Amino acid sequence: MAHQVRAVVARGKGAPVSLETIIVPDPGPGEALVKIEACGVCHTDLHYREGGINDEFPFLLGHEAAGVVESVGEGVTDVAPGDFVILNWRAVCGQCRACLRGRPWYCFSTHNAKQKMTLTDGTELSPALGIGAFAEKTLVAAGQCTKVDRAASAAAAGLLGCGVMAGIGAAINTGNVGRGDSVAVIGCGGVGAAAVVGSNLAGAAKIIAVDIDDAKLDTAKKLGATHTVNSKDADPVEAIRDLTGGFGADVVIEAVGRPETYKQAFYARDLAGTVVLVGVPTPEMKLELPLLDVFGRGGALKSSWYGDCLPSRDFPMLIDLYLQGRLDLDAFVTETIALDEVEKAFERMHRGDVLRSVVVL
Incomplete structure (x- = not known):
């Protein structure tokens, strides 16, 4: 069963983003459907909107996110429905030359979901960094989900998904x-x-x-x-x-x-x-x-690259430090905003007066 959810889409270079209804499929083999709780507004999302990454519009923006796994596809064993996870954009393959040399943080063949999320007219979306998390739900490769302690604030934890980890x-x-x-x-x-x-x-x-x-x-x-x-x-x-x-x-x-x-x-x-x-x-x-x-x-x-991190190793460790009071992730959250305020957050980012605006769903 496909899911209709609200999401932030960039349709063209330099154009303001829009809040639209998109279609998210149920997870296939190796995939996970994640209900997003929070997603940081990262400069990379602005790069996508400005055409600075590539021109594969329309983009489904957002990637610095935390949420709860809603369902998983065939063969997924590392995460399960109900797990609180941070999403990452370097889901290591385990088979490329970097992984086989014991350097998985350099993985040259990282995984993304194989199915496409679309607009309601069937137009395929390009998810930012293979995630696309300015959305109520998103579809990712299961390896892009790193389970962490549920006691962590989603707004703070999600920031490890990109900028803070970098x-x-x-x-x-x-x-x-x-x-x-x-x-x-x-x-x-x-x-x-x-x-x-x-x-x-x-x-x-x-x-x-x-x-x-x-x-x-x-x-x-x-x-x-x-x-x-x-x-x-x-x-x-x-x-x-x-x-x-x-x-x-x-x-x-x-x-x-x-x-x-x-x-x-x-x-x-x-x-x-x-x-x-x-x-x-x-x-x-x-x-x-x-x-x-x-x-x-x-x-x-x-x-x-991404702080040369290995999400399965680094995310849980940093969340533990956060919960012990030794890593102040909350200090990076300048403001929390709604899903329809991403364009305003980009304007604040241009002015340089925020560390992070965080969309909370």
Whole structure:
């Protein structure tokens, strides 16, 4: 039996999103039907609406979500109806070359639901990141569901589905931040703020938050940053060096995704230090660096895909920390909104005055 539900759809490049009725099929083999409780408004959703990901309109937006499994298809054993789950967009296959080498967080063949959700006229929808969770219900591959403790707030838990996990993982998994390290985070929106939290969890001794917005820097300070730099008022490279004995930080996390801020990260790290790119660039952006500097400074230049997370490992662990009071996920929820307020949330995102708007159903 198909399900008619309300959902947020982007029909064309740059056009305002609309609240529409869509058709969600019952789960087939390997699939799960999830009743959505909460979904964060992520910048990636705006990228989809603007045509910055691809042009496979219409898109069913939303992907940073938590909810309850309503039903499962044939062969599904890892989750069951009634399970409270966080949705993820890297459901590992277990068979690709990355998985077989014991690096499933790099899985090159992640699973999505095979059946299509549609508009009422039969037009197939492209779900954002294979999820599409600005909807009362969505259909996903069962591997995209990670069961966590039901005691967690859905609004907070869902944020681990993308931005918060990306930032925490950029610090802990990709950057390998360790006890006593110095870390600089360039860009303190939702992902950068999460990188501050991740660095704090990892035991960094010095965490330098860099942004052009004092409000974001104040939030970063509350989340664990030991120092802040407003890069409108000071050269961030020199400021980071000044705060690290003239050397630069052990790990610099770039959470903006622009060539100019990446260069700042490159030159703000210590010799043999690590740069982590977790900000998402656009296709036309180019980076130019002297190859001798790349060689001479040593260390590592890394990109962080989804915080190099393994959802089955990382989501339950982080929810446990949240329930113990050691990880303040609630601090990332700036506001809760209704399903028909996503377009307004995009406007607030443009102004930069939210960490996360979260749709609560």
